[in-house]
Amino acid sequence: MLIGGARNGNSKEQYGASGAERGRNNRMNFDIFPNQPFAFEETYRRYLDGLLANDRHQCRVSFEQWLESNAGLRTLYEELVQRSLYEVGDLWERGRISVATEHLATAITESLLNLAYPRLFAQPRLGKSAIVACVANEYHQIGGKMVADIFELNGWRGYFLGANTPLRDVMELIAEKHPDVVALSATVPFSLDTLISAVTEIRAAFPETPILVGGQAFRWGGRERVEGLPGVRCLISLNELEAWIKEHENHV
Ligand code: B12
Numbered sequence: 001m002l003i004g005g006a007r008n009g010n011s012k013e014q015y016g017a018s019g020a021e022r023g024r025n026n027r028m029n030f031d032i033f034p035n036q037p038f039a040f041e042e043t044y045r046r047y048l049d050g051l052l053a054n055d056r057h058q059c060r061v062s063f064e065q066w067l068e069s070n071a072g073l074r075t076l077y078e079e080l081v082q083r084s085l086y087e088v089g090d091l092w093e094r095g096r097i098s099v100a101t102e103h104l105a106t107a108i109t110e111s112l113l114n115l116a117y118p119r120l121f122a123q124p125r126l127g128k129s130a131i132v133a134c135v136a137n138e139y140h141q142i143g144g145k146m147v148a149d150i151f152e153l154n155g156w157r158g159y160f161l162g163a164n165t166p167l168r169d170v171m172e173l174i175a176e177k178h179p180d181v182v183a184l185s186a187t188v189p190f191s192l193d194t195l196i197s198a199v200t201e202i203r204a205a206f207p208e209t210p211i212l213v214g215g216q217a218f219r220w221g222g223r224e225r226v227e228g229l230p231g232v233r234c235l236i237s238l239n240e241l242e243a244w245i246k247e248h249e250n251h252v
Contacts, residue, residue: 002051031187038069048084048212051105052097056112061110073119073153077146081109085142086184116149120206123155126249132183133161133170134215135194136214142216150238154245156180167198174206181210186217196225197245199232212244239242 044060050058088105091097132148134141143164148158148206159177161170174182182202186195199211213226214235226234235241 024147027215038065038071040066040069040071044080044083044106045079048087050159051084051088052110053099054090054101054104056108059108060112060115063115067115067119068155073116074150076240077149078238081113081142081146085109096131096196099134106142113142113145113149120149120152124151124176125157127157128155129159129177129179129193129248130159130181130183131159131161131170131173131177131179133165134163134185134187135195136166137164138186138188138191141186143187144183144185145183146238147214147241149200150241151183151245154242156245156249168203171205173203174209179209181212182206183212183214186213187215189217189220189222191215192217192222192225196229199229203229203231205222210248213240215242227250 004107006248007142026171043066047059047062047066050056050062063076063080068082073245085105086103092099092102101176130148132144132151134144144162145160148160151158159179160175161173170182184195184198195213195217199213209231211230211232212235218234218236223234228231233244235244
């Protein structure tokens with residue numbers, strides 16, 4: 001289905017497996033819910049169909065059903081939201097859907113993420129906080145928002161600054177809030193240089209504050225550029241992030 005106006009994408013060679021393939025590879029093993037009658041795969045398919053048909057209502061129904069299944073917010077984020085957007089990106093890259101449909105899919109997704117909001121604060125507050133930002137000129141913000149939400153879900157305060165945040169503003173907020181960690185998100189590979197200079201400057205000004213970096217930019221290489229930097233951890237998934245949070249929740 002080509003609805004028209006598909007943009008030119010980058011070549012497949014540049015980043016290996018297609019979004020759809022990555023989606024399949026990343027798919028959770030639904031056998032971990034042997035007693036659950038909930039049909040995750042069908043729900044995902046209906047959700048994706050809704051996104052591609054610009055049908056917010058259909059998406060909302062599937063999203064709410066998944067939310068009510070109690071499979072957990074991380075699963076909803078990774079297996080419904082992330083997987084469907086990777087598929088949308090893949091279809092766009094192959095010229096199968098228009099820019100308009102891709103933008104609508106993003107807008108629908110962002111509006112539905114708010115439905116998860118009441119779930120974020122079930123845990124007692126731990127008195128810890130994280131500042132989460134997408135680096136300057138990085139306009140992909142959904143992954144970063146999920147990162148901030150995972151902090152909230154685990155009892156931390158997650159200050160999310162959104163897309164394209166100037167470093168100066170991140171630094172000012174760090175000075176004001178004294179967070180326990182700073183997390184930076186980068187999606188497009190050309191954000192990596194900005195990310196690395198941001199990390200270097202934050203580290204110089206706040207040497208005691210750990211820094212997490214992550215996002216799709218690292219799918220295409222670049223981990224080696226950050227892993228040697230003092231106080232910096234590169235985490236790829238929300239699962240790795242939750243493990244990091246658990247490890248640090250008792251640190252003073
Ligand atoms: C929506 C979208 C946009 C929207 C973003 C709007 C918004 N509100 O966010 C807009 C239209 C702005 C956009 C623009 C562009 N886009 Co775009 N976009 C997408 C799309 C379809 C979805 C992005 C998304 O939200 N994914 C879902 C989230 C949940 O996944 P995620 O970001 O990976 O985050 C997860 C993890 O990575 C992790 N994570 C993320 N950050 C962090 C940080 C930490 C610390 C941790 C622990 C974890 C973590 O947590 C999340 C949950 O698991 C993707 C397709 C794709 N594969 O993602 C293309 C995609 C990313 N875009 C792409 C491109 C090329 C562009 C443009 C360059 C296009 C152009 N020519 O203008 C511009 C670049 C703009 C810029 N300067 O940033 C390519 C990038 C490929 C590449 N190698 O460069 C993709 C992959 C599409 C494709 N298949 O070709 N895009």
